[in-house]
Amino acid sequence: MRSSMQQQQRGFFFNVDWAIVFVYLALCTIGLLNIHSAVYDEKHPSFLDLSTDYGKQLIYIIVAIVVAIFILLLESRFFSALAPVFYGVTVVLLMLVLVVGRNVGGNQAWISLGGGFRLQPSELAKLTTCLLLARYLNGTNIRITDPKSFMISLAIIGFPMLLIMLQPDAGSTLVFSSLIFVLYREGLSPYFLILEGLFITLFVLTLKLNNTAYIVGALIIVAIIIVLLTRRNRKLMPVIATGLAISIAFVFSVHFLYTSVLKPHQKVRIDIVLGITTDIKGKGYNVNQSKIAIGSGKLWGRGYMQGTQTKYSFVPEQGTDFIFCTVGEEWGFAGATVVLGLYLFLLLRIIRIAERQRSTFTRVYAYGVASVIFFHVIINIGMTIGIVPSIGIPLPLISYGGSSLLSFTIMLFILVKLDSNRMGIV
């Protein structure tokens, strides 16, 4: 009670982490400019023209800022207290979208709100999942090393994931896997992290070599070498054996999935990223044009509104998922470095904020935000330069889109709010 009194006396912006706010505004501005260039319409050049995507994005940014201020006005405890409610509403919406949702581009991900606005519950789900996970891990006697707590944590993450997978929106589904960083920070065995890294490596190798026998053979040899090197440590033996068994099982299941379960268009996407096939006219067209756009930017870029790939719409989806092409083409390596630098700064800043919290809730939540943003950045930019499969997820704060912008704004400003109150007890 005392703390909230104090805060109100000290004003809304007391203890606000201005660095985050600055980076937030910078990224939104960069986004707006690049959307302007990417979908520029000669007949409607103004940012104030609401018929254009940049006009709309400007409105979204203004709305987002209003929402951000509103969040700063709220009580810190509000988020923790209502986390289960938010989560519940999200789950209901995720179920609802499967029934009444609008199908856009093969994904049943949107709920129409009327007036041309529509809601994407999966964007909300990232936020509410982080909140509930934070609230759960904040509880007394909850330790992630405890199997029960671990399973519950997994369930909190897995439930919305499952619902999103049904849409089916592979990109948003995969975003939740990034929350492993949160669990790791909270005490999850590093083996899980190593296993995840191992899985990714095995996944790529299995598909690329397309020969399970070699990989299994190589895995056994590696396991034997590790056993020989660590033979004095008897305790490691079962761990290694389990790891080997899991790896082998994984290789076979990936192989099975790839050959028998994946649909051809999904296979093609993976094939292109892994360099198994090159099909620059068909499925690989977007990525190839995207690489051309970015590659043609050279060091300083071709200048604002000067990129020919951008201007003459060679890259599809350029306002949304492929917005980084415009950055790369028109602002060059320099501009790309600035954007990546801003993201890296944002991530490290969030980690710093996380670690200065007294409350586990805020820390867990902060790591959740960082993980989600990190995943989005790596996958989105990785996709535009062809080192990650084409998974349609937006670039945080830069891509065109109200849902995405709003959900990242809320995520970040809840964190800013929680952080501003870090001395209090939530």
Add this chain to the structure above:
Amino acid sequence: MNSFFERRYVIAGIFITLILILLARLFYIQIIDDRYLLYAQSNVLRKVYKNPARGPILDRNNKILVQNEAFYDIMVTPNLVKPFDTASFCKLLGIDKAEFDKRFEKAIKYSPRLQSVFEKQLSAQAFAAIQERLSEFPGFDSSPRYLRTYPDSIAAQFLGYISEVTDKDIKKSGGYYHPGDFIGVTGVERSYEDVLRGRRGVENDLVDSRSRFKGHYANGAYDTAQVAGERLTSSLDKRIQKLGEKLMLNKVGSIVAIEPSTGEILCYVSSPTYNPNLLVGHERGNNAAELYKDPYKPFFVRPIQASYPPGSSFKPLSALIAMQEGLITPETTYNCPGYYWAGNHRVNCFHNERHGVVNLASAVAESCNGYFSMVFERLMNYYGAKQTASTFTNWRGNVSKFGLGSRLGLDMPSEGKGYLPTTAHYDKVYHPGGWRSSTVISLAIGQGELLATPLQLANIECTIANHGFYYKPHLIKGIGDKEIIKPEYRLKNYVGIDSQYFEPVINGMQAVVDRGTAAGSKISGIVMCGKTGTAQNPHGEDHSVFVAYAPRENPKIAIAVVVENSGEGSKWAAPIASFIVEKYLRDSISSRPNGITPDYIMSANRLPALENYYQGPKLKLPSTPKDTAKHIADSANKKAASGASRKKNKSKYTTSAYQLERREDEK
């Protein structure tokens, strides 16, 4: 703070590492790899080539022989095509739905976002009907294209034809040509290709991902304007060219007329010929196939590619050489019993006619074989029979100065050499030292191994008209506004005969026309000097040959006419030559002592029966249009199939495509 505090560094480390990997990859594709900028440029840059109009070709009086006419291609860009009334579109173009689908499929296969040709070469009238409605069909567009047209349908072999470039042409040109460009394949179109084609313009356009025009690259700084091809002025005279082609209708042979004072070719008829308009536009492939099938080979350029024994037309040359060598004088006589014995070789005069005592002039006038056999034996045996070989070489050298046995270097492709035998030839046929003047005595009267092209024959007449020299014959006298100044065309080529030796021979030649073998073709009021020839043809009736120049004083025209398989020179070749000469000198034609009229000649069919017609060695044609290659192969097979079908062919070919065209032309 809890016990896992230090794990923040692991997480931060992973974040930093992966972002650095992204940066490294960006560094690679943006800074190190240069290809992407090129790709981006090739994405948006469309080089649009503006093809210049090909130069027209005029005759010596600036009358048009070939010019350009606009035709229109209907283009399609599949991406831009919106659903439309296919039926009415098909009706507009006069194609059916199946054909439409086929072409559309092909266009998509070529490229969905690039333009390709949907319908080729519509005439201006046909296009006018379509043009106004074309805008109803988005995605379809038109593109003008200029095609050759020949107002008089003459001089096909001289002008030659153009055709789409082959892969070989593109390679050879070092990338100048692009697929779909046209290049001269034969005739002037080929030999003056560089001048006629002009310079192509390039426009660097910016286009978007759907190939829509978005502006000029760098505001057109790198664009170049096209430069139209140069106008060529040929030396041909359209009037006599036209007359010559009509006279040679339904005959095999050629007419070559040259202006002796310049070497300019006035008339260049190769018969049978074809209507050059047939090799333009829509039906070009089919027409070419038909023409290639024609056993009389209209693509064979007879004035320079066919070679014949010159026959008696060679006699003046023999006489000139003998006089220059000092072996005979104009007064040298021979008492002709109707033949001549060379060793145990008897050379008969024509019809075994006894000429009695003849001197040089009368020997020429009466074409006495005996006299010239005697002259030839004297020439060959001057240093004794044992020296025949070296004497022959000397004689050969003298003959070759007249341009026989080698190319005259006409400004046309594919000129033939004729044939002037060497000692090596006879050494091979007999054995070294195993032949004497009597062995090769037929050379005395222009028979035997000696072969000359009609161009070479006409050139010899020029030399005689000029009293000892000739100018290199040529067909093009001007490029654009400037006279052609190839210095070699101004050079007098001396043949090594002193001018005083010409008068006696010319006297004889005048007598040929005044009262000799060609008396029937005398043109009243014009002194023409000529010589008939009857070239022996082992494959059938002799070839009718006549060479001449006129007038005797201040000669204006020298001419050689060959009508294959038509007997004596006086019967066909001489009248034809006289009509051409008179038409050229007077622009009208008077009556002849023998009563032969141009109409008589024109309506006569002298096409040899195919079974007698020697088709010559297999023709090597410069390049066969792709679409016709198969037809030719087919027809070749058919020809080989049976002799019976040949007879059918004959009747068919007297009314073949080109003749029908020519009749139309005569109206």
